[in-house]
Ligand code: HEM
């Protein structure tokens with residue numbers, strides 16, 4: 575039985591799973607919506623749903639960005655519980671590196687998405703509210719940020735696969751590492 579000091583606190587656990595769920599949904603939504611036909615590609619009379627999903631993606635993206643800011647501030651003011659000595663030094667370093675990269679992509683992803691949206695000719699709406707423009711529409715800049723957003727998406731997927739593989743490995747080898755971020759346990 576592990577004690578409280580060996581687990582992440584309740585706020586970190588809840589934010590981890592809330593953000594992870596939204597991010598997985600956002601990646602699926604992003605990859606799905608870019609394949610949808612534009613209005614100009616459809617026969618007359620048929621309405622494109624592309625704009626609806628783009629608006630949903632942008633609103634959810636800005637929402638998760640706020641949760642990520644909260645998480646980063648909380649994490650900077652609350653330490654992670656130290657890993658037990660049973661986890662080798664190289665594994666501790668590798669986990670630390672993957673976590674830092676995950677935080678980096680969590681921050682860079684919404685910023686690059688927001689910037690490509692700002693440089694596009696379309697308004698950026700947050701759950702229906704039109705956000706003020708911080709830049710004039712510029713197709714070249716939109717395209718650059720779009721490429722950054724896309725590259726980061728694939729980096730994100732790669733990091734999540736590594737992170738998930740490590741969690742499964744710990745689970746299968748019977749260590750209590752995954753309990754540190756478990757929702758079921760009392761993490762108060
Ligand atoms: C953690 C948050 C986010 C995740 C995980 C995410 C993920 C993705 C993914 C996987 C794609 C499809 C691949 C691509 O072409 O880039 C995509 C596209 C897109 N995202 Fe995001 N996104 C996030 C935040 C945002 C935000 C905050 C905005 C804008 C306010 C945004 C705007 C867009 C747009 C406009 C596209 C379409 C790009 C195109 O047409 O080429 N994203 N996103």
Ligand code: HEM
Nearest residue numbers: 594597598649654673676677734737738741751752754755
């Ligand atoms: C999909 C997006 C995900 C993101 C962005 C993410 C991000 C992170 C980050 C940054 C940490 C380090 C926490 C810190 O020290 O501040 C962490 C820890 C952890 N994550 Fe995730 N995670 C995701 C999904 C998952 C999934 C699907 C699982 C398991 C099935 C998982 C299991 C864990 C566990 C067990 C820890 C604690 C590791 C330890 O004790 O050192 N995560 N996650």
